[in-house]
Amino acid sequence: MHVTGTITEKGVHIGFGSTLLRFLDRWACRRFDERARAAGWRVRSPAPLIRIYSRTVEQALVTCRACRGTGSTGRGPCLDCFGSGESP
Structure with a gap:
């Protein structure tokens, strides 16, 4: 069965809204994440648009x-x- 507008990742059915949210998350936090990693910080993302930076x-x-x-x-x-x- 083929369903349009969806993708499957790791066996979980993900809709278009989740894919868009993930894209926005990466776009919005990319520069902050790169700077933190370059400085040796650990970057975790427990949820979309949320980051935890720690040393x-x-x-x-x-x-x-x-x-x-x-x-x-x-x-x-x-x-x-x-x-x-x-x-x-």
């Missing part, structure tokens, strides 16, 4: 400026990073 913990942390990554100062543990040597 791993390792990417989010930087060396603490107060103790220069040592975790301690002349007075004891660094109070800015709580002795970890890293700060967000």
Whole structure:
């Protein structure tokens, strides 16, 4: 049986409206997604026109400026990073 205006993807019947929505989703978010991926961010799309941009913990942390990554100062543990040597 042939039905016009529809496609089948992964065994699921998808109508023309869903295909159009997917096209608009990619068109609207393409530049943002490319920039985020180029910067090393992870991009997820749980639903059309919705994006979640995230970084791993390792990417989010930087060396603490107060103790220069040592975790301690002349007075004891660094109070800015709580002795970890890293700060967000």
